Amino acid sequence: MKVLSERHQQSILRVCEYIQQHLDDELTAEQLSDIAACSRFHFHRVFMAFMGLSTTRYIQLAKLRRASFRLAFEQHKIIDIALEAGFSSSEAFTRAFKSSFVQTPSQFRNQPNWQHWHRVLQLPSIPREEMILKVKIVDFPATHIAYVQHCGAPQQVLDSAAKFIAWRKQTGLSPIASSETFGIPYSDPNTVAPEDFRMDICGTIKASAIPDNEFGVIAGVIPGGRCAVARHYGSHDTIGNTVYQLYREWLPDSGEELRDFPCFFHWINFIHEVDECELLTDIYLPIK
Incomplete structure (x- = not known):
């Protein structure tokens, strides 16, 4: 059972890394289940079991995380950040951002509440197979x-x-x-x-x-x-x-x-x- 658990953990880690590398691409359930080498009938439950949230929510949080750094450390227009994050309007982006982080994008840009931001994004840590250290x-x-x-x-x-x-x-x-x-x-x-x-x-x-x-x-x-x-x-x-x-x-x-x-x-x-x-x-x- 332990071997199976480790295999699933590494599968979910591969999926998370793939999502991070392809935030600007369309990510389908079929793609992600293939990356995980897991049947699409079980993939979402396996992901939920390890991460505590759905792949859809994980993708949204990954995009909002990137948007947070854009807001805090760059001067891009909020509408441009919203479009990059996959939202059709600044209003939709503002609703999703405030729902996740309490602050609106403008409020976060002016005075980010990093403590709450960290709590929202505190996801389970999946053990990574160690690389050979050079x-x-x-x-x-x-x-x-x-x-x-x-x-x-x-x-x-x-x-x-x-x-x-x-x-x-x-x-x-x-x-x-x-x-x-x-x-x-x-x-x-x-x-x-x-x-x-x-x-x-x-x-x-x-x-x-x-x-x-x-x-x-x-x-x-x-x-x-x-x-x-x-x-x-x-x-x-x-x-x-x-x-x-x-x-x-x-x-x-x-x-x-x-x-x-x-x-x-x-x-x-x-x-x-x-x-x-x-x-x-x-x-x-x-x-x-």
């Missing part, structure tokens, strides 16, 4: 950064990210198009109380000083030194899996010792630029 060792140069410090629940990190993005746009000191973006978590969100979680959201800068500002952005440096680097593919929500794999599988056999600086992330692209399945994040593990 690790390289690099000499990371000392890097001047501007950063905003996030202290509090991981679900509120996007609020801090929004502040940092607003600072970038207002000052032009760390333009998104030509600067690199890093995240430095100083604790593991799975092992500390929400109020004790800290993460710095950083962007590279050329200057070594930052003028006082209303966003709380200050200057800092990511220290240079040797680092082991592994790439995480896909959702930022599962990045911890790759981090643990790096510590569990690579580090014990590497003969390397850790430096006194936390692991950190280099975000290669962003959720408002690409589909979630296409996200790329490099994980740096500082070593001596």
Whole structure:
């Protein structure tokens, strides 16, 4: 029975990933049941049993999730976001968005309630078959950064990210198009109380000083030194899996010792630029 359960889990994972990769395509029950290698007479019940919602609702939430990032971090017109999400009018989009997230698209754009948004989108996590981890060792140069410090629940990190993005746009000191973006978590969100979680959201800068500002952005440096680097593919929500794999599988056999600086992330692209399945994040593990 356990083997059957694992097979079904991987089938549903394939379906979820296929949906994420084809949000702009017509998705039929026949297509999805074929992806799952499951009879169409049973597929919907299997999906519902594992995910707790129908495929139709899952697809709608996936589109609304992407639309949420468009609203929060881009300046596209709401009607354009609505059409991309598959709605025929901004009114229909507004009804569906408010029904799911309490706020209208305009309200979410102006002041997103990320905590409620996370609760709505807190779907079951399906164990993924681990990929073979490819690790390289690099000499990371000392890097001047501007950063905003996030202290509090991981679900509120996007609020801090929004502040940092607003600072970038207002000052032009760390333009998104030509600067690199890093995240430095100083604790593991799975092992500390929400109020004790800290993460710095950083962007590279050329200057070594930052003028006082209303966003709380200050200057800092990511220290240079040797680092082991592994790439995480896909959702930022599962990045911890790759981090643990790096510590569990690579580090014990590497003969390397850790430096006194936390692991950190280099975000290669962003959720408002690409589909979630296409996200790329490099994980740096500082070593001596």
